[in-house]
Amino acid sequence: MGIFDALNTAVAGLQAQSFALQNISGNIANAQTTGYKRIGTSFVDLVPQATTPDRQVAGSVTAYARSTISSQGTVSAASVATYMAINGDGFFSVQKAVGTTDNVPVFSGVTNYTRRGDFQVNANGNLVNGAGYYLMGVAVDPKTGNPLGNVPQVLQFQNNFVPAQATSTIQYAANLPTKPTTPASTTAPAGSLLGAGGLNPADFSQNPLPLGTPAAPFGDATATGTAASNKAAPPVAITAATTLSGAAPSNSLTTNFVAGNTITVNGQVINFVDTGSTAGTTAIGVVPINIDISDTVGTLLAKIGALTGVPPTIDPATGAITLHTGTASNLSITSTAPAFGALGFTSPTNAIRTGGGTAGTGFVVGNDIDAFQKQSISGGAVTAYNAAGTPVNLQLRWVKTDSATLGTPHQDSWNLFYQSDPAATGAEVGWVNIGTTFTFAPNGSLTSPTGSAIALPNVTVSGQTLGDLSFNVGSGGLTQFASTGGAATINTIQQNGYAAGQLQSVAISNSGVVIGTxxxxxxxxxxxxxxxxxxxxNYLKSLDGGAYGVTDQSGPAIIGASGTISGSSLEGSNTDIADEFTKLIVTQQAYSANTKVITTANSMVQDLLNVLR
Structure with a gap:
């Protein structure tokens, strides 16, 4: 080793510090580059071999790049819905187009990796970041969001179309008032169901309560015949002791009953016979009931009373007979002439209807809609969809069918209706009872039905068929608490159908799912x-635009990193300006020191050359 070796070592030092300066320059230049990872510099000494340690000298130097790919940059919020950042370990899988064919990008099939997440949708529906790399991913189940595979493909969202989905479930939650305020309840008698905000089936030509509901109880109506007298001399008003037949001037009807006459009371035949004995009449319930024509009017009226529940009465002054319908059913009486007329009634027929109503039909017809709206409250409305995606306005109304305020055994009960035909008239069905009675406990909780889902079969509105729907009130979703307004408070009314739609925009969720609107x-x-x-x-190969390629030292890509995705965010550069400036000063000083070594070595060489002069 000698002076010239020192010159060479100083030159190597200059080269190493220049390499470091180049890295510092690049780091500072990319301080604002999205996802950029700074490159540090490592210096390695090159020690020349020597036979003995005491003859070793300090060697030359070389510089190597030191990657910081695994170092996290600062994550900041962004206003673009398709931007995303990775918190922790992981890389986005991307490909870069190598050309286009018919304006469609062509890819080489080589997958690169990046943490630069400034992706935006281009004209072809691809998500491309600011460096031109195309995002890759896997399709998911639109219902669950679970991936349908594990092999990433270049994503494209162009002209995505979602077909219509028919409504199958309605999610509902509401509070029904303990006393609904309806137009009819404000003028109804106190203590009546109508006065308690309920619905009176007798006000409808068809009982709107659920199909098969027994008819409302009948009231006891009456019908009075004309004055009736006997054959006595002079004639006087008939009594219960007046016989059905006999010769004048006896206490018998003016017109005799004869064998073969019949009177039919609500389908039960009373047959008049001539046996000469009043003891042989047949008991009630046997068809026909036989009454001897020598029996009395009182016996006949008792038979009729046994059938209606309330015995007829006789006016002692005029002999006029009053028939009672009772409360069991309509009173219908037919007879063969002149039997019925002999009692002072129109012969041969007479029928009395009490107005109790019919059995439940589950429908509100056009003629009854006005009464229905006056005796019900709104249950809200929801837009449902049929199989073709046609929107259908589904209107709901609640009616109170029983009230605990009426005393035992009454309890708070409700029925729900949906509007099937807004233009219904006459006998056309306008509203349909869903067929379930909702019963509430004194504390306002729902006691029946116990399940959360109620089936609505064959729902049709304005000619649009919705089919079978599930009306889901959930646990605690339907209550009956006092309400000062007397109206239903709708907390939830949602359905799961929708019309067909075209993709408008995409966004990235915090779970890394691409969501289309x-x-x-x-x-x-x-x-x-x-x-x-x-x-x-950190052994990945850096590529243009913040992307990285696989190397032997990095190993192959492993799908499923531990990091998480943050939507509408970007990861910044991990360059620290203060740290880079400090390194810049040190590098500058080291470079200057190496130049001093060259100057000194040069002076020594000059002194050596002067020895020869």
Whole structure:
């Protein structure tokens, strides 16, 4: 070793410090580059061999790049929905186009990796970052968001179309008032179901309660015949002792009953016979009931009373008979002439209807809509969709069918209706009862039905078929608490159908799922962004634009990194300006020191050459 070796060593020092300066320059230049990873410099001494340690001298130097790829940059929020950053370990899988064919990018098939997440959708529907790299990922199940594979492909979202989905479930939650305020309840008698905000089936031509509901109880109506007298001389008003037949001037009906006459009361035949004995009448329940024509009016009226529940009465002054319908059913009486007329009634037929109503039909017809709206409260509305994606306005109304305020055994009960035909008239069905009675406990909790889902079969609205729907109230979703307004408070009313839609925009969620927003208002999962990691992360080969290539030292990419994706965010450069400036000063001083070595060695060489002069 000698002076010339010292010159060469100083030159190597200049080269090493120049290499370090170049890295510092690049780091400072990329201090604002998204996802940039600074490059440090490592110096390695080159020690010349010597036979003995005491003859070794300090050797030359060389410089190597030291990657900091595994060092996290600062993550900052961004306003672009497709930007994303990685927190922790991992890389985005990307490819770079090598050309285009018919304006469609062509890829080499080589996958690179990057942490630069400033991706935006281009004209072809690809997600491309600021350096021109195309994002890769895997398709997902639009319902669950779970990946449908594990092999990343270049993502493209162009002209994505989602078909219509028919409504199958309605999610509902509401509070029904303990006393609903309806137009009819404000004028109804106190203590009546109508006065308690309920619905009176007797006000409808068809009972709107659920199909098969027993008819409302009948009231006891009456019908009174004309004055009736007997054959006595002079004639007087008939009594219960007046016989059905007999010769004048006896206490018998003016017109005799004869064998073969019949009276039918609500389908039960009373047959008049001539046996000469009043003891042989047949008991109630046997068809026909036989009554001897020599029996009395009182016996006949008792038979009729046994069938109606309330015995007829006789006016002692006029002999006029009053028939009672009772509360069991309509009273219908037919007879063969002149039997019924002999009692003072129109012969041969007479029928009395009490107005109790019919059994439940589950429908509200056009003629009853006005009464229905006056005796019900709004249950809200929701836009449902049929299989073709046609929107259907589904209107709901609640009616209270029983009230605990009426005393035992009454309890708070409700029925729900949906509007099937807004233009219904006459006998056309306008509203349909869903067929379930909702019963509430005194504390306002729902006691029946116990399940959360109620089936609505064959729902059709304005000619649009929705099919079978599930009306889901969930646990605690339907209550009955006091409400000062007397109206239903709708907390939730949602459905799961939608019309067909075209993709409008995409965004990246914090779970790394690409979510598409469609023209029908639906947000649907489209793809999942995959993250890869390496055993030798810092041995990746740096490429243009913050991308990295696989090397033997880095090892192959392993799908499934531990890092997480943060949507609408970007990872900044990990360059520390203060640190780089400090290194810059040290490098400058080291470079200057090496130049001093060259100057000194040069002076020594000059002195050596002067020896020869």
């Amino acid at each position: 469609f023209s029908n208002g639906q947000n649907i999962n489209l793809a999942a962004v995959t993250l890869s990691h390496f055993n030798g992360t």
